[in-house]
Amino acid sequence: NAGVTQTPKFQVLKTGQSMTLQCAQDMNHEYMSWYRQDPGMGLRLIHYSVGAGITDQGEVPNGYNVSRSTTEDFPLRLLSAAPSQTSVYFCASRYRGQLSFGPGTRLTVT
Amino acid sequence: RKEVEQDPGPFNVPEGATVAFNCTYSNSASQSFFWYRQDCRKEPKLLMSVYSSGNEDGRFTAQLNRASQYISLLIRDSKLSDSATYLCVVDNFGNEKLTFGTGTRLTIIP
Numbered sequence: 001n002a003g004v005t006q007t008p009k010f011q012v013l014k015t016g017q018s019m020t021l022q023c024a025q026d027m028n029h030e031y032m033s034w035y036r037q038d039p040g041m042g043l044r045l046i047h048y049s050v051g052a053g054i055t056d057q058g059e060v061p062n063g064y065n066v067s068r069s070t071t072e073d074f075p076l077r078l079l080s081a082a083p084s085q086t087s088v089y090f091c092a093s094r095y096r097g098q099l100s101f102g103p104g105t106r107l108t109v110t
Numbered sequence: 111r112k113e114v115e116q117d118p119g120p121f122n123v124p125e126g127a128t129v130a131f132n133c134t135y136s137n138s139a140s141q142s143f144f145w146y147r148q149d150c151r152k153e154p155k156l157l158m159s160v161y162s163s164g165n166e167d168g169r170f171t172a173q174l175n176r177a178s179q180y181i182s183l184l185i186r187d188s189k190l191s192d193s194a195t196y197l198c199v200v201d202n203f204g205n206e207k208l209t210f211g212t213g214t215r216l217t218i219i220p
Binding site for chain 1: 159
């Protein structure tokens with residue numbers, strides 16, 4: 001099993017550009033989520049999904065969209081990138097309360 | 111008051127020593143508790159769940175004190191490889207939203 005995979009690993013965007021961070025898992029977990037991690041802030045939940053076709057907002061959803069058309073994939077879309085979205089983004093799936101994280105995407109918005 | 115609070119450290123501890131971290135949480139209805147470990151520039155990984163009766167995994171012991179609303183992590187006979195950031199995670203209401211502490215940074219000194 002590959003577990004949770006994320007692409008790209010690094011990305012630099014200009015303010016106003018849009019992009020999609022990809023996340024996939026092969027463990028057949030129903031629950032998937034996106035977090036961002038900033039120094040001194042801890043991990044903060046952006047969006048999550050409890051199954052295909054179901055998504056909900058987390059703590060910091062503004063500026064991000066998600067969709068969940070399959071159990072395996074949970075992409076995160078940045079609509080119009082802003083410097084405040086410079087962060088490390090982690091995708092995670094969850095089973096029995098335990099999270100499995102992807103390797104992360106380091107995003108810089110200039 | 112933050113939902114989950116940890117001493118950020120850093121804790122600089124000689125190899126072979128015992129070190130303990132605490133994590134306090136504000137919601138008395140919190141259901142489940144976990145410790146995650148995060149190495150520099152890597153994703154968090156589950157270290158151990160925390161059970162009401164306390165639990166041990168090799169050199170690591172986790173305790174839960176519901177009356178005082180904190181969990182603890184004890185590391186005995188610390189190794190250089192224990193150097194990492196330790197994240198306290200609390201599951202509130204069982205509502206699919208885990209809350210992360212900001213982490214405690216540990217460095218084991220040879």
